[in-house]
Amino acid sequence: MSDLNQNMIEKYRNSFLKEVEANVEEGEWVKMCMQCGVCSGSCPLGKHWAHPPQEIFMMIRAGKREAVLASDAMWMCTSCYNCIVRCPREVPITHIMHGLAHYAKRLGLAPKGQPTMAFSQIFWDNMLKAGRVNELKLGLSLYFKDGFVQGVKNSLANAKLGQNMMKAKRMNAAEFFGGHGVKDVSGLQKMIKKAQELEDARIAKYGN
Amino acid sequence: MAKREYSFYPGCSSQKGASSSNYLVSVQTLCEELDIKLNEIPDWNCCAASIGYGGGGVLPRLTLSARNIALSEQHNAGQDIVATCAACWLATREAAERFKHDGGLMAEASQALAETGLKLNNTTPIKHMAEVLVQDIGYAEIGAKVKKPLEGLKIAGYVGCQTNRPFGIAGESYENPLYLDRLIDTLGAQSIPTYEKKVQCCGGALAFSEPAKSQEMIKGIIEAAYDHGADMIATPCPLCQANVEIYQDQINNTYGTKFKMPVVYYSSLMAVAFGRSAKDAALDGQVVAAKQLEEIAKK
Ligand code: SF4
Ligand code: SF4
Numbered sequence: 001m002s003d004l005n006q007n008m009i010e011k012y013r014n015s016f017l018k019e020v021e022a023n024v025e026e027g028e029w030v031k032m033c034m035q036c037g038v039c040s041g042s043c044p045l046g047k048h049w050a051h052p053p054q055e056i057f058m059m060i061r062a063g064k065r066e067a068v069l070a071s072d073a074m075w076m077c078t079s080c081y082n083c084i085v086r087c088p089r090e091v092p093i094t095h096i097m098h099g100l101a102h103y104a105k106r107l108g109l110a111p112k113g114q115p116t117m118a119f120s121q122i123f124w125d126n127m128l129k130a131g132r133v134n135e136l137k138l139g140l141s142l143y144f145k146d147g148f149v150q151g152v153k154n155s156l157a158n159a160k161l162g163q164n165m166m167k168a169k170r171m172n173a174a175e176f177f178g179g180h181g182v183k184d185v186s187g188l189q190k191m192i193k194k195a196q197e198l199e200d201a202r203i204a205k206y207g208n
Numbered sequence: 209m210a211k212r213e214y215s216f217y218p219g220c221s222s223q224k225g226a227s228s229s230n231y232l233v234s235v236q237t238l239c240e241e242l243d244i245k246l247n248e249i250p251d252w253n254c255c256a257a258s259i260g261y262g263g264g265g266v267l268p269r270l271t272l273s274a275r276n277i278a279l280s281e282q283h284n285a286g287q288d289i290v291a292t293c294a295a296c297w298l299a300t301r302e303a304a305e306r307f308k309h310d311g312g313l314m315a316e317a318s319q320a321l322a323e324t325g326l327k328l329n330n331t332t333p334i335k336h337m338a339e340v341l342v343q344d345i346g347y348a349e350i351g352a353k354v355k356k357p358l359e360g361l362k363i364a365g366y367v368g369c370q371t372n373r374p375f376g377i378a379g380e381s382y383e384n385p386l387y388l389d390r391l392i393d394t395l396g397a398q399s400i401p402t403y404e405k406k407v408q409c410c411g412g413a414l415a416f417s418e419p420a421k422s423q424e425m426i427k428g429i430i431e432a433a434y435d436h437g438a439d440m441i442a443t444p445c446p447l448c449q450a451n452v453e454i455y456q457d458q459i460n461n462t463y464g465t466k467f468k469m470p471v472v473y474y475s476s477l478m479a480v481a482f483g484r485s486a487k488d489a490a491l492d493g494q495v496v497a498a499k500q501l502e503e504i505a506k507k
Binding site: 025043048076078079080081082084085086094098099101102105106115116117118119120121123124125127131132133135160161164165167168169170171175180182183184187188190191192193194195196198199202 | 220227262265266271272369
């Protein structure tokens with residue numbers, strides 16, 4: 001378990017809600033939820049959510065820190081925005097789900113090997129290398145994330161799809177050797193590094 | 209000089225050899241026909257899409273969009289930003305609104321942005337291409353350009369999630385938006401306003417990380433189109449287009465279905481209806497060929 005996690009347990013000993021309000025994207029909205037359940041009925045992958053959004057909001061208020069942050073429920077969010085436009089309290093549910101998932105990962109509490117978490121990180125790293133996404137490498141890193149043997153199996157299973165995309169000129173093997181990117185890569189990376197530092201500092205100090 | 213000019217944010221998937229390169233080709237064609245000039249934002253970067261949230265925190269993600277808006281304000285001053293990708297549009301517009309409501313975030317993003325020597329004013333409207341067509345141009349002007357009406361084609365308008373929510377097109381309902389149907393009708397084809405899956409999620413990025421769960425939803429989207437007797441599905445979103453089109457073989461293997469439903473961009477429909485070639489409409493970019501559109505383009 002990370003040091004940051006220990007620090008946060010110390011700091012917010014009495015209130016998980018306060019911790020969420022301080023450290024999770026749009027977390028200050030959680031208290032506005034009136035438990036109507038509309039959001040929970042809106043998730044396209046609803047049946048796969050161990051705790052649907054309404055329940056997560058209830059658990060946050062009940063201080064169930066571990067149960068929320070270690071859950072893979074939030075990782076089922078498809079960013080469909082159904083909930084946001086339907087919620088009678090205009091709670092930005094999508095962002096809170098993303099925020100909780102990100103925070104759980106930051107603290108090292110998210111379930112190991114969660115596929116959407118893995119993909120999300122692969123996507124982010126891929127994008128940051130050149131400032132634009134390299135779709136070929138994105139696909140390959142996803143297939144090979146569980147090791148070489150599994151990677152070959154996954155690639156073979158999707159071989160026909162890849163051929164179809166190449167035929168339609170919507171996938172390009174040459175992307176493996178470089179590919180698209182921004183010109184000012186170093187500037188972009190400096191900018192993101194700065195943004196990350198500012199955000200880390202804010203989370204570390206908040207509430208003191 | 210072109211009648212209308214916009215600052216254009218094409219997005220990663222539109223690049224040459226990428227998954228929606230065909231979208232860009234057909235959009236360029238329709239812009240030629242409608243006398244729209246798209247000035248690409250110089251050195252634009254990825255918007256981090258929705259799925260970037262696991263890797264990047266709020267501020268790094270929003271700062272990516274800040275850079276694009278700042279570049280646009282510097283190089284294409286006074287022009288509205290237009291995006292063709294739903295996720296690009298959503299991320300950029302969401303960032304702009306968050307900065308307006310949260311001075312603290314705006315200050316931090318500006319600080320990070322200063323590392324690249326850029327400054328954000330954040331006064332630029334951010335539009336989806338569908339808004340440009342429906343609001344700035346209008347159905348009448350589009351209809352007047354139709355040379356080859358798409359007669360006899362029944363088309364399910366699949367709007368999807370992020371072109372529709374949370375911002376959507378002004379005046380349209382979230383549960384049953386009708387602008388795509390109206391556009392289809394304007395082009396001379398027959399729309400299916402009662403297509404019940406028109407705003408159903410395709411799984412988005414989870415089509416990669418949770419393929420089985422997502423393909424179950426995609427199956428429903430295609431099935432409903434067949435139930436309505438649709439010849440093809442049309443969509444404004446690159447991820448919807450790819451997800452609904454390219455996994456049909458895998459879905460057929462899993463479920464024993466026999467899907468072979470073309471999924472095209474609204475822009476390909478427009479290019480063909482405007483009398484342009486199959487190539488200009490980027491029909492060569494289909495994984496499931498849109499044969500009926502090819503026929504009309506050949507006439
Ligand atoms: S829809 Fe809004 S108010 Fe209702 S349970 Fe969900 S978050 Fe709470
Ligand atoms: S955006 Fe996420 S939380 Fe909201 S309805 Fe869709 S899947 Fe559920």
